[in-house]
Amino acid sequence: MISLRVAVASGKGGTGKTTVSTSLALSFASEPPLFLDCDVEAPDAHLFLKPTFERRQEVGILIPQVDEARCAHCGRCAEVCQYHAIAVLGEKALVFPQLCHGCGSCALVCPEKAITETLAVIGVLESGPAAAGVHFARGVLNVGEPMATPVIRQLKQWAAPQPGQAVIIDASPGTSCPVVESARGVDFLLLVTEPTPFGLHDLRLAAQVGRALNLPIGVVINRDGIGDNGVAEFCAAEGLPILLRIPFDRAIAAGIARGRPLVEICPEYTARFQELWAWIVEQTRQVERGGA
């Protein structure tokens, strides 16, 4: 049985991705999902899902190490590196680990076989059981490390769902590499936005990412009641369904600030998230049938 995978993203930060993704995960009536916190630069879903971590694994990327005795200083490694993470300066080859993406091209092209690759740890993966039977896993990028994508990629491989188990992915804000890596290979993209010009601006970008990845998209409007009609008009024009509206409400904000999930603050949302999930299930079935 195939697992249905849904990524929650937003573009703009602070729109309520984690509010939505954690409450969605807590709303499963049976067979709780696997939850992946892919916001590895600032993971916070654990505040709401309260996991007990039982497995832990360090992750990193393979960084070149140059054997100066073998190096002929031909400069091929520096030429092939797209990120300028290795330079050959006269009689010295210099590696800049924080620019390295770990692609291995330098080692591949070295005619002297002077480059070996060693693991540089950039973060950690953790997993364990969480509230309501949710299986929780997250990546944490070490402070000072610039590259989130390898941690996200390895998290998605490391924390595999049981057969048929749903997967909910909490992505990072923005629309760059980490978001693309989080959403890559999912079945549905849920975009959380707020009805403000800033929310709309970034929703537009996030929807473009979803389209580029060929994903069906649904929208959740958080803090409904503030701002203007721009988001609703955009969704109508683009054919993006608005699946849920969460009002701008002091009680919700106060509860979230105390680390309480939305479905605990307002239990009536459990049924709403179940409906939302059922809609996504139906929608992705149709896509499968349409594509077959």
Added chain:
Amino acid sequence: MKIIITTVSPNIESEVDPRFGRGAYLLEVDPDTLAWQAHPNSGVSAAGGAGIQAAQLAANQKVEAVISGDFGPNAFNALNAAGISMYLFGSCRTVREALERFKAGQLERVGAPTQAKHH
């Protein structure tokens, strides 16, 4: 002897460009004969590692010194490894001014990165 100055336009009459990695041109000059050659700086549009890329070009051209407005940590380490000395323009506005002050030994030599890390 050859040196590199970061410049706004590709000629010796140019004003200096204060950025090393992201400077528009890397002007290679012989301070004695004033023979010059302009290299467009491909690091201008690089996603990252622009300073390293510019330092690599300086090392490939076997220059002895580089004059610019500032040097980040990666550029500094790369130029340092290549044995290329680094100098600051100071108040100089044009290449010719910078060359005069360089020859007179009046430019400040850089012994540490002059700019914080980008990441």
